[in-house]
Amino acid sequence: SSVARRYPTREWNLHSFDIGRPLGKGKFGRVYMVRTKSEPKYILALKTLYKSEIVQSRVEKQIRREIEIQQNLRHPNVLRLYGYFHDEKRIFLMLEFAGKGELYKQLSKHGSFSEKRSARYIDQMADALSYLHSKHVIHRDIKPENLLLGINGELKVADFGWSVHAPGNRRKTMCGTLDYLPPEMVEQKEHNERVDHWALGVLTYEFLIGNPPFEDRDSVNNTYRRIASVDLRFPITCRPTLEISLPGYLLKHEPQDRLPLSEVMKHPWIVKYRPKGQIRPSQ
Numbered sequence: 340s341s342v343a344r345r346y347p348t349r350e351w352n353l354h355s356f357d358i359g360r361p362l363g364k365g366k367f368g369r370v371y372m373v374r375t376k377s378e379p380k381y382i383l384a385l386k387t388l389y390k391s392e393i394v395q396s397r398v399e400k401q402i403r404r405e406i407e408i409q410q411n412l413r414h415p416n417v418l419r420l421y422g423y424f425h426d427e428k429r430i431f432l433m434l435e436f437a438g439k440g441e442l443y444k445q446l447s448k449h450g451s452f453s454e455k456r457s458a459r460y461i462d463q464m465a466d467a468l469s470y471l472h473s474k475h476v477i478h479r480d481i482k483p484e485n486l487l488l489g490i491n492g493e494l495k496v497a498d499f500g501w502s503v504h505a506p507g508n509r510r511k512t513m514c515g516t517l518d519y520l521p522p523e524m525v526e527q528k529e530h531n532e533r534v535d536h537w538a539l540g541v542l543t544y545e546f547l548i549g550n551p552p553f554e555d556r557d558s559v560n561n562t563y564r565r566i567a568s569v570d571l572r573f574p575i576t577c578r579p580t581l582e583i584s585l586p587g588y589l590l591k592h593e594p595q596d597r598l599p600l601s602e603v604m605k606h607p608w609i610v611k612y613r614p615k616g617q618i619r620p621s622q
């Protein structure tokens with residue numbers, strides 16, 4: 340854009356920052372809380388990626404795509420990537436600092452979330468996903484570990500390492516949990532942005548119940564089978580009210596049968612817990 344031409348991004352380097360406390364370990368290196376030395380003093384999260392590890396895991400293309408995609412995104416529920424720089428050994432991502440940290444830590448601490456908290460997170464997720472899909476970006480890796488919390492507890496979708504421009508056909512082998520994979524990815528078929536609708540259904544279920552719906556801790560193959568057959572079961576103890584119905588509309592085998600995100604945001608359970616007086620961009 341013309342703005343970029345007039346204000347070229349200034350050269351950033353490690354000396355531009357005061358390094359604060361480590362926030363934890365990312366996939367390819369540590370994450371630090373940092374502050375810019377020059378005014379205005381910004382607090383950021385600086386994510387370190389070791390080039391050697393990126394080359395070894397052959398994910399250079401993925402990292403490049405993650406940077407290119409996330410740098411162009413602007414949404415309150417999507418973690419900002421302000422810029423990046425590198426030295427001979429490392430790449431540094433200048434990311435938005437999420438004041439309340441990692442959502443999965445809250446989930447494991449509480450076991451599961453209340454209806455109100457779950458509904459508010461899912462509402463924000465649906466908003467973020469409809470924004471991403473409007474830019475033809477599929478996240479493809481929605482799960483609690485990839486969600487952060489802003490200073491006011493607002494949800495921030497992060498880690499675009501697996502995101503692609505739709506439609507996608509993943510070639511790399513997946514790592515990490517299978518629990519969030521939809522049938523079409525388990526069956527290695529072509530997939531589209533509806534994979535994120537499926538993952539939203541898994542996320543809703545896990546927030547409310549405390550574990551993902553198709554999990555089988557003992558057998559990966561059985562998890563595959565349960566996903567492919569959409570073997571969805573609700574614990575007898577669960578409250579047979581509205582809140583359980585949302586996963587049922589998203590966890591459909593056929594991608595086109597999954598509830599559109601605009602409908603998720605109008606679902607009675609979501610509307611019921613939306614903060615009063617909160618306006619939503621009209622879908």
Ligand SMILES: CC(C)NC(=O)[C@H]1CCC[C@H]1Nc1nc(Nc2ccc(C(=O)N(C)C3CCN(C)CC3)cc2)ncc1C(F)(F)F
Pocket residue numbers: 361362363364365370384385386418434435436437438439440441484485486487497498
């Ligand atoms: C999505 C992705 C997969 N995940 C990540 O990248 C992880 C890897 C390591 C940290 C996190 N990355 C980020 N974390 C924050 N904020 C943050 C994190 C942790 C705490 C926290 O609870 N402690 C320090 C606690 C404080 C209390 N003590 C006891 C334990 C640690 C507080 C704030 N902002 C931005 C990022 C980002 F993403 F920009 F890098």
